[in-house]
Amino acid sequence: MTPTVPNTVEFLRRLYPGDDPDRAAWGVRIDGTDLRALVAEATRAGWSHEWDTSEEPPDGREAYLMSQHAPLVMADDAHARRHFLGDPDPERREPGTGAMALLGCICGTDECWPMMATVTVTALTVTWSGFHQPYRPEWGVLAMGPYTFPRTAYEQALAAPVRLPGRGRLYVSDDYSDEANSETAADAEGSGETP
Template sequence: MQRIEFLTYPADDASSNLLWGIRIDGVDLRVHAAEATRDLWRREYMDGSPSELERLLLTQHDGLPVEEVADAGRHFLGDPAPQFTGAGAGPCSTAVLGCSCGLWGCWPLLTTITITPETVTWSAFRQPFRKEWGELPMGPYVFARPAYEAALTAPTRLTGDPLELDGEHAP
């Protein structure tokens, strides 16, 4: 089973608005998304340099705004408010990352969250605005439900973007 960490961090240096961040096995979910979409973006982003592509990959997503995810427990347990289910993605799709522009719905990362008494599973990751990409090569990620719920109820508060604080994957 994987280990999940829920985080909150400031949207930017000048803002008091917080975003939800997620790490799976110690790696930011945006890094997992970057790895899963690298070859797909490479086909579309032929004019850019390799370093520009890497920056695009790491900055294509950001966390979801805390103030918009009114009930995080419900949301991250697969029962999001209707606005977080994605454009025509169906009721089983939950946004777990948003767009880096600040409007989460412009470029969300969606997943199917399946709950059992023992586990929480994230699978079938997709980008609703690139239907031709199909299901992304991410996961499935299976978490022990008690540890998942404990992490969700006590997110770690960071002083900055986890990618920048990590330094290893800074955009």
């Protein structure tokens, strides 16, 4: 049996709009791909069945698939670390299964339309598995994951997220590359803004 290659994870953080200086949107990339893109592909079949019997989304299927979830909004960095290490707030944990939200709703209320998964933390690894949409039980467990991360690398990524400049939501179309972030930070520095 071939040993499983561990997955890589990156956490993305952008300050959220409003007066709270520490509140931020936290996104995730797995093996370089935005978690929302992975979910879009995994939910495609479920949505297709629904679209066969109802109206098409106004902006088209692809746009809808890519915009069904948003990164979670956390009160501060310590809150995010607790959450992603398997200790979420009760409203972000599914009663009975213990699964927790890894993505929230685009409306800003995470529990409105969450993407749930089981987060298993051991001394050596953190595993995300059993992805499902609680409001679509007929879809069952989605065909994605499990994703297993070395715990040390996971905790390092969580402690040093990619900090995106400005305040706002995290969009799938955002350029998260180090080069783009360096340019944006330099632009902000030159204009007197804080990234």
